[in-house]
Amino acid sequence: MSAKAEYRRVLSRLAQKELVPFLRIIGETISKRTISKRYRDKQLAEIQKLAQQIKMKRVRRNVSKRNEIRTVSFRIGTRPASKTEILLKRFGRRRSPQHLVYVMWDKNGDCLKVGRSYRGIGRVTGQKDTYYFRAARRIRIYSPKRKGKRYLPMLECILTHIYEPKKNTIKPSKRKYSRECPFHRINNLLEREIQKRFPAK
Numbered sequence: 727m728s729a730k731a732e733y734r735r736v737l738s739r740l741a742q743k744e745l746v747p748f749l750r751i752i753g754e755t756i757s758k759r760t761i762s763k764r765y766r767d768k769q770l771a772e773i774q775k776l777a778q779q780i781k782m783k784r785v786r787r788n789v790s791k792r793n794e795i796r797t798v799s800f801r802i803g804t805r806p807a808s809k810t811e812i813l814l815k816r817f818g819r820r821r822s823p824q825h826l827v828y829v830m831w832d833k834n835g836d837c838l839k840v841g842r843s844y845r846g847i848g849r850v851t852g853q854k855d856t857y858y859f860r861a862a863r864r865i866r867i868y869s870p871k872r873k874g875k876r877y878l879p880m881l882e883c884i885l886t887h888i889y890e891p892k893k894n895t896i897k898p899s900k901r902k903y904s905r906e907c908p909f910h911r912i913n914n915l916l917e918r919e920i921q922k923r924f925p926a927k
């Protein structure tokens with residue numbers, strides 16, 4: 727089933743509950759009268775996930791359009807010091823974009839971290855003693871083609887939704903920024919609509 731069809735299916739399942747009082751009149755009962763909060767929130771989480779899937783292609787295309795994207799892969803066993811050297815050679819000095827968002831992956835292709843820098847590649851190489859940097863086998867640098875500084879938190883937020891880093895300790899949900907992130911915007915809209923239409927007990 728396509729994500730769009732699935733999205734509709736979850737919504738009509740929720741809407742079924744609205745029929746309950748009408749069915750009661752003719753002596754039919756199909757389920758509990760009220761929607762439990764747990765049930766509703768589960769459905770909400772599901773449609774949020776589906777909505778993200780549906781919008782993913784468009785958001786990714788936009789990210790590709792707005793940024794210069796460069797990826798560096800390291801060979802097995804590359805030491806942190808060598809990684810730093812490679813990164814500096816590629817992005818250091820004058821060639822370094824000042825504003826950037828970086829994504830790190832490990833040897834299994836699992837995303838380790840998404841972060842942003844306002845002072846070039848130094849923010850990335852400065853982590854050479856951390857677990858992330860040691861485990862990183864691939865690092866991708868996104869540098870906005872224009873409007874860098876203000877766009878950066880949103881870009882970081884978007885990439886966190888896309889790559890779902892396992893060990894990110896910082897949740898990208900600061901109100902100030904999240905309103906601009908398309909995924910956060912969708913999530914908030916859905917949450918508001920569902921809570922309004924399906925008040926739970």
Ligand SMILES: [Zn+2]
Pocket residue numbers: 883884887898904907908909910911
């Ligand atoms: Zn977001």
